[in-house]
Amino acid sequence: MEVFDRAELLSRKELEQVQLVRLRNVVSQAMRSRLYGSRLKEAGLSPDSFKSLDDVRRIPFTTKDDLRSQYPDGLNTLPTSEMVRMHASSGTTGSPTVIHYTQNDINLWADLMARSMHMVGVRREDVFQNITGYGLFTGGLGLHYGAERLGCLTIPAGPGNTARQLKFMRDFKTTVAHIIPSYALYFGAAMRDSGEDPASLALRVALIGAEPHTEETRRRIEELMDVKAYNSYGLSEMNGPGVAFECVYQNGMHVWEDAYIAEIVHPETLEPLPDGEVGELVMTTLCRQGMPILRYRTKDLTRIIPGECACGRTHRRIDRILGRADDMLIIKGVNIYPMQIEQVLMGFPEVGENYLIVLERENFIDQIRVKVEIREEHFVEDMRVLRDLQKRMVSRLRDELLITPRVDLVQHNSLPKAEGKAQRVQDNREA
Amino acid sequence: MEVFDRAELLSRKELEQVQLVRLRNVVSQAMRSRLYGSRLKEAGLSPDSFKSLDDVRRIPFTTKDDLRSQYPDGLNTLPTSEMVRMHASSGTTGSPTVIHYTQNDINLWADLMARSMHMVGVRREDVFQNITGYGLFTGGLGLHYGAERLGCLTIPAGPGNTARQLKFMRDFKTTVAHIIPSYALYFGAAMRDSGEDPASLALRVALIGAEPHTEETRRRIEELMDVKAYNSYGLSEMNGPGVAFECVYQNGMHVWEDAYIAEIVHPETLEPLPDGEVGELVMTTLCRQGMPILRYRTKDLTRIIPGECACGRTHRRIDRILGRADDMLIIKGVNIYPMQIEQVLMGFPEVGENYLIVLERENFIDQIRVKVEIREEHFVEDMRVLRDLQKRMVSRLRDELLITPRVDLVQHNSLPKAEGKAQRVQDNREA
Ligand SMILES: [Zn+2]
Ligand SMILES: [Zn+2]
Numbered sequence: 001m002e003v004f005d006r007a008e009l010l011s012r013k014e015l016e017q018v019q020l021v022r023l024r025n026v027v028s029q030a031m032r033s034r035l036y037g038s039r040l041k042e043a044g045l046s047p048d049s050f051k052s053l054d055d056v057r058r059i060p061f062t063t064k065d066d067l068r069s070q071y072p073d074g075l076n077t078l079p080t081s082e083m084v085r086m087h088a089s090s091g092t093t094g095s096p097t098v099i100h101y102t103q104n105d106i107n108l109w110a111d112l113m114a115r116s117m118h119m120v121g122v123r124r125e126d127v128f129q130n131i132t133g134y135g136l137f138t139g140g141l142g143l144h145y146g147a148e149r150l151g152c153l154t155i156p157a158g159p160g161n162t163a164r165q166l167k168f169m170r171d172f173k174t175t176v177a178h179i180i181p182s183y184a185l186y187f188g189a190a191m192r193d194s195g196e197d198p199a200s201l202a203l204r205v206a207l208i209g210a211e212p213h214t215e216e217t218r219r220r221i222e223e224l225m226d227v228k229a230y231n232s233y234g235l236s237e238m239n240g241p242g243v244a245f246e247c248v249y250q251n252g253m254h255v256w257e258d259a260y261i262a263e264i265v266h267p268e269t270l271e272p273l274p275d276g277e278v279g280e281l282v283m284t285t286l287c288r289q290g291m292p293i294l295r296y297r298t299k300d301l302t303r304i305i306p307g308e309c310a311c312g313r314t315h316r317r318i319d320r321i322l323g324r325a326d327d328m329l330i331i332k333g334v335n336i337y338p339m340q341i342e343q344v345l346m347g348f349p350e351v352g353e354n355y356l357i358v359l360e361r362e363n364f365i366d367q368i369r370v371k372v373e374i375r376e377e378h379f380v381e382d383m384r385v386l387r388d389l390q391k392r393m394v395s396r397l398r399d400e401l402l403i404t405p406r407v408d409l410v411q412h413n414s415l416p417k418a419e420g421k422a423q424r425v426q427d428n429r430e431a
Numbered sequence: 432m433e434v435f436d437r438a439e440l441l442s443r444k445e446l447e448q449v450q451l452v453r454l455r456n457v458v459s460q461a462m463r464s465r466l467y468g469s470r471l472k473e474a475g476l477s478p479d480s481f482k483s484l485d486d487v488r489r490i491p492f493t494t495k496d497d498l499r500s501q502y503p504d505g506l507n508t509l510p511t512s513e514m515v516r517m518h519a520s521s522g523t524t525g526s527p528t529v530i531h532y533t534q535n536d537i538n539l540w541a542d543l544m545a546r547s548m549h550m551v552g553v554r555r556e557d558v559f560q561n562i563t564g565y566g567l568f569t570g571g572l573g574l575h576y577g578a579e580r581l582g583c584l585t586i587p588a589g590p591g592n593t594a595r596q597l598k599f600m601r602d603f604k605t606t607v608a609h610i611i612p613s614y615a616l617y618f619g620a621a622m623r624d625s626g627e628d629p630a631s632l633a634l635r636v637a638l639i640g641a642e643p644h645t646e647e648t649r650r651r652i653e654e655l656m657d658v659k660a661y662n663s664y665g666l667s668e669m670n671g672p673g674v675a676f677e678c679v680y681q682n683g684m685h686v687w688e689d690a691y692i693a694e695i696v697h698p699e700t701l702e703p704l705p706d707g708e709v710g711e712l713v714m715t716t717l718c719r720q721g722m723p724i725l726r727y728r729t730k731d732l733t734r735i736i737p738g739e740c741a742c743g744r745t746h747r748r749i750d751r752i753l754g755r756a757d758d759m760l761i762i763k764g765v766n767i768y769p770m771q772i773e774q775v776l777m778g779f780p781e782v783g784e785n786y787l788i789v790l791e792r793e794n795f796i797d798q799i800r801v802k803v804e805i806r807e808e809h810f811v812e813d814m815r816v817l818r819d820l821q822k823r824m825v826s827r828l829r830d831e832l833l834i835t836p837r838v839d840l841v842q843h844n845s846l847p848k849a850e851g852k853a854q855r856v857q858d859n860r861e862a
Binding site for chain 1: 502503511512514515516518519527529531534537555556558565566567571572579582584586587588589595599602603657712780810
């Protein structure tokens with residue numbers, strides 16, 4: 001018997017009624033902050049302005065720059081003494097983006113996280129190995145609190161130290177792991193290299209998130225680690241993980257619409273797009289108390305998957321993140337997303353766990369070079385075989401990207417390894 | 432008005448009654464584990480054997496080797512499904528020491544931690560920057576849960592990244608920091624080097640632990656960071672931090688005797704030592720459900736401070752950790768604790784924030800060399816001044832250690848810096 005949270009059983013109509021009531025509440029709460037206090041007033045908005053859910057579009061967008069310019073507390077609705085947690089982006093330049101939480105916010109976040117994990121079968125009896133960074137990054141503490149709510153045995157392993165991760169997995173019969181996709185590929189390969197048979201482990205589920213990745217990457221993680229891998233979506237501006245999560249049908253991520261409003265807009269015109277069309281995801285917190293954020297431009301590209309999910313949940317699904325509006329590379333005047341390249345590469349069974357996109361400039365013309373690790377058993381002596389593989393890759397990449405990249409086939413383990421978030425693009429054009 | 436937890440107000444007699452009742456309970460619980468089930472039976476012990484608190488001495492000691500040999504679950508009293516957390520030592524060789532917690536254990540630990548922080552004035556209104564590692568290390572999550580219980584705003588900053596730590600401290604008006612002593616010295620010096628005036632910060636309290644340190648080090652941290660620094664004692668085998676903690680009188684750490692029994696024994700004869708005498712601390716958990724540990728030889732050297740504390744708490748105090756039974760160096764047949772060297776060095780106002788003890792072998796004879804950073808303003812051109820300082824140091828060290836070390840005076844910032852736990856001893860004798 002599958003067990004649902006009460007919020008997951010609401011009809012579309014009930015869910016949208018809940019959203020409308022909460023939208024009015026959150027607008028009223030947001031108006032206590034410096035940013036929204038003035039911005040919503042200028043737009044002539046008050047809680048009463050929201051007669052239907054579509055009225056959400058009357059709210060001006062909030063951007064990362066707003067968060068930065070309002071640093072440190074321009075979005076807070078309550079004094080510091082009411083806050084119990086702060087998280088921050090790892091922003092490399094300027095002021096970091098910081099998020100403040102009340103205890104109520106932490107509790108609701110833990111609830112959403114527990115609901116997400118429960119949806120893919122995580123239960124009290126599970127042993128949960130949390131293989132991501134704790135601290136300011138929301139991924140670690142986010143899933144930690146969700147697992148605690150479910151009553152799992154949590155191993156707060158943190159990232160890295162592959163040998164110890166594997167030892168714990170074996171010795172404590174870990175059934176569920178939270179792991180970043182690029183590290184999952186590395187970990188799965190390292191596990192097999194060390195002679196471990198993943199089928200002999202109790203590991204059943206991998207929760208993967210924090211990095212956009214392709215369906216092919218997911219399938220490869222599932223195969224390497226002998227698990228079901230479920231996609232997790234979140235961002236610190238919306239609490240962290242637990243914003244949208246895949247169900248067992250692995251066909252898009254259910255957005256928890258009792259806690260968020262999701263919109264897809266055209267990245268340039270900012271006009272709403274119909275279900276099924278790819279655009280920028282815009283999110284509104286419906287329940288946040290300490291620091292509500294309205295119509296936040298996530299810069300993440302995805303689409304609403306039309307139709308109902310076989311699981312019966314009415315919460316709409318978003319597709320896996322197809323790229324970042326910011327990640328777009330412009331090469332010879334063509335728009336390219338790194339994800340498109342990954343998708344092509346992962347279609348070749350010969351391709352290993354690692355690749356690198358290098359941007360170069362030659363005679364004032366931008367070039368794209370893709371370095372691809374080839375699995376040991378395919379890295380053969382006969383150069384003709386490799387040359388043929390290389391040609392087929394160039395051809396498929398050209399079909400996808402509409403420009404001709406260079407492809408270097410390199411040996412297994414020869415590219416720099418990431419134990420954390422992978423750096424897939426190296427821009428050598430300035431050098 | 433100072434506020435006390437109810438447990439802190441018990442008279443000695445009431446406290447000891449509580450201890451006796453809980454000792455019987457914990458023995459009964461421990462007997463469900465593989466290790467104690469057989470060991471206590473062999474010793475002819477059952478809960479009824481404990482007529483007075485002194486009977487605790489009838490229980491055989493538990494050692495780190497017991498924990499290792501019982502890996503992974505020989506001390507657990509309940510199945511994994513009842514456990515919600517695991518922590519582990521960073522043990523570099525062999526099996527790590529792992530501790531399992533039920534939700535009840537986590538709650539009690541958080542209570543003890545909150546009580547400890549509350550004792551030194553940490554309140555709901557405080558902004559708490561947790562500058563230690565999260566994950567398997569108990570320090571990070573331990574204080575995190577304590578602060579959450581008090582309702583502080585917790586910044587889970589984690590270790591390192593000095594510039595960002597300082598930025599957060601300034602921008603979010605951090606009032607309380609949890610920081611490892613060696614990093615506190617580094618951080619305080621870096622802060623002053625960057626031109627920051629600590630008096631302009633809101634920082635009021637530093638909670639320092641996880642590394643033995645001298646009173647001189649504490650005073651230097653207080654001076655550098657312009658705070659009150661309170662000593663925290665704990666070890667993962669006893670939950671983590673929150674085992675003993677200083678009160679505002681800064682005169683020894685109150686052991687939470689409603690949750691632990693503390694004994695001091697002679698490190699070799701293992702016989703009980705009277706209050707005031709230095710020996711090995713032996714600890715018994717009184718409330719732990721998932722994994723009770725009885726009469727654990729901590730290897731930490733300290734003493735019970737005789738007499739009552741001015742704060743009125745009846746829980747007895749232990750002195751700061753004076754060394755590890757294992758840290759003892761044997762040089763030319765003489766027993767030396769690194770802490771003795773630190774104590775002498777910190778008595779010199781010319782000494783900076785860093786030093787290193789190097790063990791060398793010359794013509795088959797062990798030598799000890801102490802490299803000491805000298806503060807910039809004392810590192811003068813006139814070599815006679817430095818030579819005089821060096822001579823005085825050698826002389827005081829000889830008085831303390833009874834052997835003659837070599838002393839190298841080095842420039843400010845020339846020794847390797849530790850952003851984590853400092854490595855104070857470098858053994859070059861094998862090379
Ligand atoms: Zn579904
Ligand atoms: Zn006291």
